[in-house]
Amino acid sequence: MLLLLLLLQLLLLLQQLLILLLLLLLLLLLLLLLLLQLMLLLLLLLLLLLLLLLLLLLLLLLLLILLLLLLLLLLLLDAAIFT
Structure with missing residues (x-):
């Protein structure tokens, strides 16, 4: 007995240990x-930051293209005035 x-x-005791182990696992x-x-x-x-950086780079490229077009326009106007 x-x-x-x-x-x-x-x-x-084993059952309590098993329950404790399961709780720890959970x-x-x-x-x-x-x-x-x-x-x-x-x-x-990080992906959002990369997207933002790409957008900024695209904006800078667009600005550079606009500045080059403005420079070309000024050169053409300068050439038209002197001829």
Whole structure:
């Protein structure tokens, strides 16, 4: 009878340990998901920053083209005045 009680106590202890282990595993999984979400957020922010940089580069290129056209127009006007 005493052996049976001891075995039952051991089984209850094992069950509690198993529940604790499962809870720890769940916590680890949640932390991993949070980390993944943060990484995805950082990746999204990096993509947005790259897009913004590309837009800025495109704007600068457009400005350069406009300045070159203005310079060409001034040269043509200068040539038209002197002839």
